[in-house]
Amino acid sequence: MSGIDIYMVRHGQTYFNLLRRFQGFSDAPLTESGIQDGHKAGQRLAKIHFDGAYSSDLTRAIHTARYALSENQAGSPVEPTTLPNFREENFGSFEGRDSQVTLTDLNASLPATYSTYADMVKDLGMPAVMDHFAAHDPYHLAESYQDFLTRVQNGFNQLRDLHQDGDKVLLVSHGTTIRAIADYLGHPEMAAQPVHNGGIMHLKLTADGADILAFNDITTNFE
Structure with a gap:
């Protein structure tokens, strides 16, 4: 398959x-475990020569990409280029808040009660959940699903412009972004899964779409 x-x-x-x-556009430093997540992901990708290496422009993604690239044994770039379009979802004024407190507030305007974000996504779907956050953010900062989707599509178009069939690309991004991409590509069952820190989604990006070849992978040594 070309791409x-x-x-x-x-x-x-x-x-x-x-x-x-909830984190979103806000940032928090990596824990010691988080640093190891970056190294471990890099070790499982160490044999791949990356023709390009990218991350979102949030520091947690930049630092993870640097740790991953430090493990590469195939002559890949040593520093990621930032692509802001692959930031996490903007949760607006809900950012920095305890997840259970936030879900309790949002449950008040839903017909069912959800104890986790994953349960909410599984039942309502990612587009509806994003729009629910946007509709109930009193500061009107949270992204709608369409706003989110437009910028991610722009991000993929950037990669299509920068690369050609056969290229291999490292891209460090964020949990909800990865899940929403999986949902958009026709896999709501994947979107309902929390993504492991350091988990890998392998995509084949073509001129008119993308296919998921691996999702939330924390065990495979890719070659």
Whole structure:
């Protein structure tokens, strides 16, 4: 199958992840475990020569990409180029808040009660969940699904412009971004899964779409 191979990695664990807080456009440093997440992902990708290496412009993704690239044994770039279009979803004024407190607030305007973000996505679907956050952000900062989708599509078009069939690309991004891409590509069952820090989604990007070859992978040594 022709196309561009994209190895899309979720950043390592941050202190907001550890404390179970919504993160989004806000940033928190990697924990010691998060640093190791980056190294471990890099070790499983160490034999791949990457024709390009990218991350979102949030520091947790940049640092994870650097740790991953430090493990590469195939002459890949040593520093990622930032692509802001692959940022995490913007959760607006919900960012930095405890996830359970936030879900309790959002449940008040839903017909069912959800104890986890994953349960909400599984039942309502990613587009509806993103739009629910946007509709109930009192500061009107949270992204709608269409806003999110437009910028991610622009990001993939950037990669199509930068690369050609047969190229291999490292891209460090974020959990909800990865899940929403899987949903958009026709896999809501994947979108309902929390993505491991350092988990890898392998995409084949073509001129008119993309196929998922691996998702949320924390065990495979890719070649």
